[in-house]
Amino acid sequence: MNSLTSYIDHFKKIYVAGEVRHLRRLETALERLRHLPVIYIDDKSEIPGVDMNSHTLFISGSKGETVGHCPTSRGHLCCNYITVDLYLGCILNCSYCIMKSYLNFAPITIYPNTEVAIKQIIEIAENNKDRTIRVGTGEVGDSLLLDPIFRLSEDFIRALSPFANIFLELKTKTHFVDHLLGLENKGNTVIGFSLNPEKLISRYEGIAGTLSERVQAARKIVEHGYLVSFHFDPLFLTGDWLHQYAQTISSLKDIPQDRIAWISLGTIRYTKELKQKMGSRDFLLEEFIPCRDGKYRYLQKTRCRMYRYIIEQIRTRWRSPIPVYLCMESPAVWKNVFGRLPREIAELSAIFKEAQGCLPYPASTSTSRADVKRFEQGRII
Amino acid sequence: MNYLPIEKLRSFTGSFDLFTGSKPFKNELLELELLPPLPVAGNELVWGFNLLCSAAKAGYSRLPVVRIIEKPLIELLRIAIILEDRAGNFAWGEMEKIYNLLVKKGSGELFNRLSPFLLGHEDRRLFTRVKQFSSLKTQLKVLVDEKLIDLKTALHCNNWQAALIENIGALLRLGENPLSFSKRRIILNQLLEVSLKQGIPEEKILSLVRNTLNAADPLKTAQALRFPELTAMEECFLELKGKLLAGSGIKLTPPPFFEGENFNISFSFGSKEALEKKISYMKSFAEKTDELFDLLY
Numbered sequence: 001m002n003s004l005t006s007y008i009d010h011f012k013k014i015y016v017a018g019e020v021r022h023l024r025r026l027e028t029a030l031e032r033l034r035h036l037p038v039i040y041i042d043d044k045s046e047i048p049g050v051d052m053n054s055h056t057l058f059i060s061g062s063k064g065e066t067v068g069h070c071p072t073s074r075g076h077l078c079c080n081y082i083t084v085d086l087y088l089g090c091i092l093n094c095s096y097c098i099m100k101s102y103l104n105f106a107p108i109t110i111y112p113n114t115e116v117a118i119k120q121i122i123e124i125a126e127n128n129k130d131r132t133i134r135v136g137t138g139e140v141g142d143s144l145l146l147d148p149i150f151r152l153s154e155d156f157i158r159a160l161s162p163f164a165n166i167f168l169e170l171k172t173k174t175h176f177v178d179h180l181l182g183l184e185n186k187g188n189t190v191i192g193f194s195l196n197p198e199k200l201i202s203r204y205e206g207i208a209g210t211l212s213e214r215v216q217a218a219r220k221i222v223e224h225g226y227l228v229s230f231h232f233d234p235l236f237l238t239g240d241w242l243h244q245y246a247q248t249i250s251s252l253k254d255i256p257q258d259r260i261a262w263i264s265l266g267t268i269r270y271t272k273e274l275k276q277k278m279g280s281r282d283f284l285l286e287e288f289i290p291c292r293d294g295k296y297r298y299l300q301k302t303r304c305r306m307y308r309y310i311i312e313q314i315r316t317r318w319r320s321p322i323p324v325y326l327c328m329e330s331p332a333v334w335k336n337v338f339g340r341l342p343r344e345i346a347e348l349s350a351i352f353k354e355a356q357g358c359l360p361y362p363a364s365t366s367t368s369r370a371d372v373k374r375f376e377q378g379r380i381i
Numbered sequence: 382m383n384y385l386p387i388e389k390l391r392s393f394t395g396s397f398d399l400f401t402g403s404k405p406f407k408n409e410l411l412e413l414e415l416l417p418p419l420p421v422a423g424n425e426l427v428w429g430f431n432l433l434c435s436a437a438k439a440g441y442s443r444l445p446v447v448r449i450i451e452k453p454l455i456e457l458l459r460i461a462i463i464l465e466d467r468a469g470n471f472a473w474g475e476m477e478k479i480y481n482l483l484v485k486k487g488s489g490e491l492f493n494r495l496s497p498f499l500l501g502h503e504d505r506r507l508f509t510r511v512k513q514f515s516s517l518k519t520q521l522k523v524l525v526d527e528k529l530i531d532l533k534t535a536l537h538c539n540n541w542q543a544a545l546i547e548n549i550g551a552l553l554r555l556g557e558n559p560l561s562f563s564k565r566r567i568i569l570n571q572l573l574e575v576s577l578k579q580g581i582p583e584e585k586i587l588s589l590v591r592n593t594l595n596a597a598d599p600l601k602t603a604q605a606l607r608f609p610e611l612t613a614m615e616e617c618f619l620e621l622k623g624k625l626l627a628g629s630g631i632k633l634t635p636p637p638f639f640e641g642e643n644f645n646i647s648f649s650f651g652s653k654e655a656l657e658k659k660i661s662y663m664k665s666f667a668e669k670t671d672e673l674f675d676l677l678y
Contacts, residue, residue, distance in 0.1 A: 280537060285578040287608050289638040299610060300640045304678045332642035336678040378637040381567055 004148055004176060007207070010055060010091050011108075014038045015047050017060035020112055026059065029112075029150045033057075047107065054091050056107035066111055067120045070139060073328045075292030077342060079264075080354050081134050082124065084117050086110070086152050087141035092173055093206030095281050096234055099140060101274040110146065114155040121156075125163045132350040135160070138171025138192065145172065148179045161187025167261060169229060173208035175217035181224045190261040191221045192229040195252075197244035200236055204283070215251050222259045233266035233327050235306055237286050237298055242309060249313045257318035262351065265310055266327035267303045269295040272371075290379075292330070294371025300333060307337045323347040382418060384443040390419065390433055393426040397461055399478045402470065406435040418445040420460055422452060428461040454483065455491045459498055468501035472526045473514045480511045520546040529553045531566045537573050541583060548587050552594055564600050568593060571607035614639055614676050625669055629662040639676050 014036050020026060021040055030038060036057075041047065044058060062085065070081040088109040090099060125133050137143040137153065147153050153170050157180070160166045164187075170180075171192035180191070196204070198211040209217075218228045230252065238244065268283060271294060278284065288296040297303060311324055325348055326334060334341050342352040410416065416436065419429040426433065427449065436444055449457065458479055465471075476499055483489050489508075496507040504510075513536055514525065520543050521535040529550060530538075538546060553565060560568070572593060576586050589606075596602035605612040622633050634645040646663075650656040 280577075282577075285574050287610050289608075289611065289640060291638075291640055297640075299614075299638070301614075301676070301678055302610070330641065332640075332677065335642065375637050375640075 007091065007145060008033065008149070011036055011057050012055040013051055014057045014059065015044070015051070015107070016040050017044065017058070018042045019061040020059055023112055025151065026112055029059075032149045044105070044107075051107070053106045054089060054108055058105075058107040058109045059112060060109060061113050062111045062116075066117045067135075073293040073295070076328045076330050077326075077334060077352075079134075079325055079327070079342070079352055081136060081139075082121070083139035084121070084135060084137045084156070085140050086114070086117075086137045087143070087146055087150075090141050090145065092142060092145065092208045094173070094208060095204045095206070095278055096268055096270065096274075096283075098270070098274060100277045101271055103140065108141070108146070110150055110152075112150060112152060114152055118156060118159045121160060121166065122163065125160075125166045129165060131165060131353045132167060133163075133165055134167045134169060134351060136169040136171055136192070138169065142172050142174060143170035143192075144176045145174050148176050151179065153180065154183060157183055157186060157189050161185040161189065163187065167227075169261075171229075171231065173205060173214065175209045175213040177217045177221045180221070180226070186225050188227060188261075190227040190229045191218070192231055193218050194231045194233065195248055196232070196234075196236070197248045199244060200238070204236070204281070211248065211251065218252070219254055222255055227259055227261040228255060229261045230263045231266075231327075232310060233264055234268035235265060235310065236268055236283050237302060237306065238283070241306070245310055246313050249310070249317055253317060257320050257322055260318070260322050262323040262325065263314060264325050264327045265307055266329070267298050267306055269297045269328065271295055290371065290375050292375055293328070294375070295328075300330075303329070304333055304336045307333070311337065321347050323351060325351065382445050383448065385421070385446050386443045387433065387437050387441060390421075390426055390444060390446070391437075393421060393424055394430060394433075395425055396482055397425055397427050397457070398430050399461070399482065400430070400465055400471075400475055402467065402472055402475065403431040403465060404467070406432045408435075408439075411435060411439045411441075416441075416445060417464075418447045420449050420457075420464070421446045422449045422457050425457075427457050428464040454486050454488055455494060458483070458495060462495060462498040468498060471499050473511070473532070474522060474526050476507075476511050477515050477522075480508075480515070518543060518546060520550065524550045524553070527554075528562055529565065530569055531562070534566060534569050534573065537570075541586070545583055545587055549590055552587075552591055560594075560599060568599055568603040571603040575603075575606045611638065618673075618676055621672055625666050625673075626662070629659070629666075631659060631662060631666070635676065642677065644673065 011033070014030070014033060016026070016030075016038060018040065044060065047056065047058065066085040068083050068085075070078065070083050072078045088111075089103055089105070089107065090097065091108060121133070121135050135156075137156070143153065147170075156168055160168050162185070167188045167190055169190040169192045171194060173194050177191060180189075193214045195211065195214060201208060201211055218230075222228055232245070232248075235241075235245070269291075270278065270288075275284065275296070287299055287302075289299060291297050298306070307326060307329075314322065314324055325342060326337065331341060338345060342348040416432065417429075419432065420427040433444070449460070452460075462468075462471075462479075479495065479499075480489065480492050483492050492511065493505055493508045496502070496504040500507065510532060514522065514532060517525065517535055517539055521530075521538060524530045524546070525532055525535050527550075530553070538549075569590075572586075572590055575581070576589065581589060593599050593602045593606070618635055618639075626633055629648075631646055631648045634647075636643060648659050650659055
C-alpha cells in the first residue's frame with residue numbers, strides 16, 4: 001500500500017512565495033506538513049541550488065496563464081482538452097514520463113490560487129453552451145497525489161458542478177480519493193485513473209499506486225456519485241500484452257458502464273530528449289519509428305493491432321458504447337481502428353468539438369524542423 | 382624573468398603531469414631560444430612537461446619560469462589547460478586525470494568550472510560524464526579515447542568481459558574502409574540493443590559484430606537486425622512493387638516508415654498513347670493493392 005505519508009516523507013523543505021503566504025488554506029495545508037521546514041521567499045530564484053530538486057515543494061502564485069489547451073501534436077488529432085496547471089511536477093517517477101523532457105524547474109510547484117482559473121473555465125463554458133468542455137488538472141502533474149493536503153480540487157468541483165457542459169477531470173495514478181467523497185455537489189466531475197497491468201506498473205510506474213488500489217478507488221468514487229474515466233496510456237507491447245491488458249480490463253468489471261465518462265488509449269511514445277532521460281529501459285528495445293510530430297511510436301500496423309484488441313476487450317466488457325478515444329493519434333490510425341474520424345463517431349463528436357472563446361491554441365507544437373525532416377526522409381535516428 | 386636549472390625543474394614534476402596529447406614543442410623555437418616561461422607553483426611545475434623534455438634534449442641547462450603564488454588548485458589547472466591550447470581536443474583519459482586530482486584535493490565538485498577550457502564551451506554535464514568514463518573498464522576507456530566508440534555505448538558494454546571488448550576493439554580498428562564515428566556509434570548501439578532484446582550470450586556477440594562489420598553495408602545490416610518487422614515490410618513492399626509495376630515506368634512510394642494512409646505514384650508520359658498505356662497499367666494495379674494496404678494496418 002502506498003500511503004500518503006510515504007509520499008509526504010519524500011519532501012524535505014517547503015518554499016512559499018510571498019504573494020500566497022496569507023491564504024488561509026495554505027495555513028491548513030502547512031499544518032498537515034508541519035514536520036517540514038517552511039521558508040518564505042519573494043521569488044523562486046531565491047531557492048538555493050541545493051534545494052532545486054523534487055524533494056522541495058514550492059507554493060506560489062502563478063506568473064502566467066494556468067488554463068490552456070492540451071498541446072497539439074503535428075499530424076495527429078487533438079481532443080480539444082483544456083488543461084489547468086495546479087500541481088506541476090511529480091514524484092511518482094514513472095520511467096516514461098514526458099514531463100521529464102519539458103519541465104525545467106525541479107521542485108514540485110503548487111498554485112493554490114484557484115479563482116482566476118475557475119473564472120476562465122466558466123467563461124469558456126458559457127461561451128460554448130452547445131459543446132462539452134473537458135477540463136483536466138492532470139496534464140503537468142498528478143491531480144490527486146498532493147490534493148489530500150492542499151484540497152485545491154474541491155474549489156473546482158464546487159464551482160464547476162452547476163455547469164452541465166463542463167466535465168472536470170482529475171487524473172491520477174494514486175488512490176487518494178477519500179477527501180472528495182463527502183462533497184455534496186459533484187456535477188460532472190470525472191476521476192480519471194491511468195491504468196496499466198500490475199506487472200507493468202511495478203516495472204515502469206515508480207512509486208505510483210498499484211492497480212488494485214486504483215481500481216478499488218474507482219469503485220469507491222463511483223459509489224459516491226462521481227463519474228470515472230480510464231486511461232490506458234501508455235500501452236506497452238510486451239510478450240504477453242494480450243493477456244495482461246485483457247486481465248486489467250476485466251478487473252474493472254464492477255464499474256457500471258453509465259458511470260464511465262470515457263476511456264482513452266495511447267501507445268507509449270517519446271521524444272528524442274525523453275529517450276536520453278529514460279536510460280536503458282527494456283521497452284525501448286521494441287521497434288519504434290519517428291512520426292510526423294517527432295515522437296517515436298510503435299509501427300502504425302502494430303499500434304492499430306493493439307488498439308483494435310483493447311477496444312474489442314472494452315466492448316466485450318461493457319456492451320453499450322462508452323466513448324473510447326485515441327490520444328495523439330493520426331487520422332490514418334483513427335480510420336483504421338474505428339473506420340471513421342472522431343467527429344463522425346456519435347459518442348465522441350461532442351468531446352472532439354473545438355471550444356470557441358478566450359483560449360488561444362498553442363502557437364506551435366514541440367515538433368522541430370529536424371523532427372519533420374527526419375520523418376520525411378525516413379531516417380530512424 | 383627567473384631561471385631555474387633543468388635538473389631542479391625535473392624534480393618538480395608530480396601532480397600536474399596530466400596531459401598525454403600535448404603538442405610537441407617546435408625545434409625551430411628551441412634553436413632560437415624562444416621559450417615561454419614555465420609556470421611553477423611552490424615545488425610543482427604546473428605546465429610544460431613536454432617543453433622540459435625537449436629543452437633537456439636540446440642541451441638547455443636552465444629554463445625561464447614564472448612563480449605563481451597563492452592560487453587555488455582549480456586556478457592552476459585552468460592555467461595549465463589554457464596553456465595546452467587544445468580546447469575540444471582533450472582525451473577523456475586526460476580529463477579523468479584532472480578530475481581525479483581535484484577529487485584527491487577535495488575539490489571534485491569544482492570540475493565543471495574547467496569545461497569551457499577543456500571543451501571550448503560550458504557543459505554542466507561534464508562532471509557526470511567524466512565520472513561515467515571513470516567507471517569504465519580499462520579496455521573500454523581505450524576504445525573511447527581512440528574515438529572507436531562513444532561514451533554512452535561504452536557504458537552499455539561495461540558488463541562485458543575484457544576479452545570481448547578487446548576483440549571488438551580489434552574489429553573496429555581493422556576495417557578496410559573505416560566507418561565514420563557516427564556510423565560506428567549507430568551500428569554498435571543497434572547491435573547492443575539486438576543482443577539485449579534477444580538475450581544473445583556474450584560468446585556470440587563477437588560474431589554478431591564481426592558479421593555486421595564485414596557486410597557490404599554494415600549500417601543497413603545492423604538496422605535490419607534491430608528493426609526486423611520494418612525491414613520485412615520494406616522487403617515485402619519492394620517485392621510487391623516489382624510484381625505489380627515492373628516495367629510500367631510508374632514510380633510507387635510508401636509513406637515514410639509505413640506511417641500514414643497514402644502511397645504516392647508518379648509517372649511521366651509524352652503522348653496520348655503513352656498515357657493510355659500508363660492508365661491501363663494503373664487499372665490492373667488498382668485491382669491488386671490489398672497486400673499493399675496490409676503493410677499500413
